[in-house]
Amino acid sequence: MSLNPRLVKESFSVIEPVADKATAYFYGRLFAENPHLRGMFPPAMDVQRDRLFSSLTRIVWSLDSPDGLAGFLGQLGRDHRKYGVIAEHYTAVGNALLATIRRFAADVWNHEIEAAWVSAYSAAANLMIGAAESDAGVSPAWWLAEVVGHERRHRDIAVLTLRPTQRLPYQPGQYVSVQTSRWPRVWRTFSIANAPRADNTITLHVRSVPGGWVSTALIRHTGVGDTLMLGPPMGTMTPRENSVRDVLCVAGGTGLAPLKAIVESIIASGRRPAIHLMYGARSADELYDLPDLIRLESSFPWLRVLPVVSGQPGYEGMRGHLPEVTQRFRSWTDHDVYVCGPAGMVNETVRRLQGDGVPLVRIHRDVAHAER
Numbered sequence: 001m002s003l004n005p006r007l008v009k010e011s012f013s014v015i016e017p018v019a020d021k022a023t024a025y026f027y028g029r030l031f032a033e034n035p036h037l038r039g040m041f042p043p044a045m046d047v048q049r050d051r052l053f054s055s056l057t058r059i060v061w062s063l064d065s066p067d068g069l070a071g072f073l074g075q076l077g078r079d080h081r082k083y084g085v086i087a088e089h090y091t092a093v094g095n096a097l098l099a100t101i102r103r104f105a106a107d108v109w110n111h112e113i114e115a116a117w118v119s120a121y122s123a124a125a126n127l128m129i130g131a132a133e134s135d136a137g138v139s140p141a142w143w144l145a146e147v148v149g150h151e152r153r154h155r156d157i158a159v160l161t162l163r164p165t166q167r168l169p170y171q172p173g174q175y176v177s178v179q180t181s182r183w184p185r186v187w188r189t190f191s192i193a194n195a196p197r198a199d200n201t202i203t204l205h206v207r208s209v210p211g212g213w214v215s216t217a218l219i220r221h222t223g224v225g226d227t228l229m230l231g232p233p234m235g236t237m238t239p240r241e242n243s244v245r246d247v248l249c250v251a252g253g254t255g256l257a258p259l260k261a262i263v264e265s266i267i268a269s270g271r272r273p274a275i276h277l278m279y280g281a282r283s284a285d286e287l288y289d290l291p292d293l294i295r296l297e298s299s300f301p302w303l304r305v306l307p308v309v310s311g312q313p314g315y316e317g318m319r320g321h322l323p324e325v326t327q328r329f330r331s332w333t334d335h336d337v338y339v340c341g342p343a344g345m346v347n348e349t350v351r352r353l354q355g356d357g358v359p360l361v362r363i364h365r366d367v368a369h370a371e372r
């Protein structure tokens with residue numbers, strides 16, 4: 001049976017408005033039929049449910065672009081090794097998924113739609129299983145990393161430096177998932193904030209979010225000498241190595257992390273493009289990495305760092321919201337653009353740049369990561 005993306009998308013759009021109910025049903029069914037799988041998941045399932053649905057949404061809406069989809073599923077398959085997922089688990093997940101879609105898209109369901117879902121799921125599962133199997137020969141399922149630096153830069157923000165015990169290969173701009181011993185089986189993603197280093201250390205920028213178990217544990221209950229677990233590096237927002245264009249980076253809050261890695265890697269490459277880094281925060285004391293960026297700026301004359309503050313009327317530098325300040329600063333139509341930060345800021349920045357004539361292919365952001 002060949003893939004039929006149209007039927008999959010049409011039936012999926014019936015489920016999207018009741019996503020919460022459908023994902024709760026999916027996990028209920030999965031654990032009822034396979035109780036031994038429950039122990040692989042964290043006690044609280046809320047974030048897991050959101051993640052499942054956002055991955056599923058991305059897969060369904062990318063069925064027409066097989067290359068991008070294969071890359072995403074390959075990363076997802078490799079990443080699932082850290083949970084202990086093996087090939088037979090995909091059958092259990094596939095059965096629960098099909099039962100869920102059949103139930104929530106009952107009004108439109110027929111044999112053709114069922115066949116379309118079966119072939120889409122088995123193609124996706126095979127890509128994930130294949131990627132995990134080839135990865136198993138060359139790479140660990142997860143890494144242990146010692147905390148070798150922990151700087152509290154603001155009440156809610158810390159910069160952590162970690163030394164993985166095995167080599168961790170990654171591209172600038174990628175992110176890793178992190179688990180702390182305080183919250184077993186709970187993983188959260190953070191971007192690596194540096195270009196690859198000879199000593200294999202990586203730096204993460206962490207802001208504690210309300211109710212954020214891992215971010216709070218990393219900021220308040222983690223110190224030098226502690227050990228964390230890391231998943232494999234993921235993400236596609238990496239620098240265009242052969243480009244000769246100048247570069248614009250728009251960083252909102254800790255969304256700075258992957259952009260700093262990209263800027264460092266461009267500098268290390270020996271290229272000399274002009275780089276503008278717009279770096280936004282709500283208040284001046286949340287510009288937690290400014291001293292470091294100013295040091296970088298003084299060592300590389302083609303880099304300009306432009307701090308922007310949105311929520312502090314007395315601030316004497318550039319004030320306003322990043323998307324609008326970036327737009328009014330100058331025209332960026334001939335630049336490679338990288339954008340990262342809160343989803344609303346990223347979407348609005350992309351919308352304005354596109355409106356000004358920057359082609360979408362030259363605007364890079366990491367959708368899955370930025371929306372987590």
Ligand SMILES: NC(=O)C1=CN([C@@H]2O[C@H](COP(=O)(O)OP(=O)(O)OC[C@H]3O[C@@H](n4cnc5c(N)ncnc54)[C@H](O)[C@@H]3O)[C@@H](O)[C@H]2O)C=CC1
Binds near residue numbers: 190206253322
């Ligand atoms: N820590 C990390 O490694 C990474 C974090 N991120 C994401 O970056 C975000 C960082 O959040 P915070 O540091 O709390 O940033 P924040 O909420 O303090 O905002 C930072 C900047 O974005 C602007 N902004 C915020 N919402 C906006 C909107 N709706 N429209 C226009 N401008 C807006 C603010 O004015 C400010 O200049 C999070 O969503 C996080 O998921 C993304 C990648 C990596």
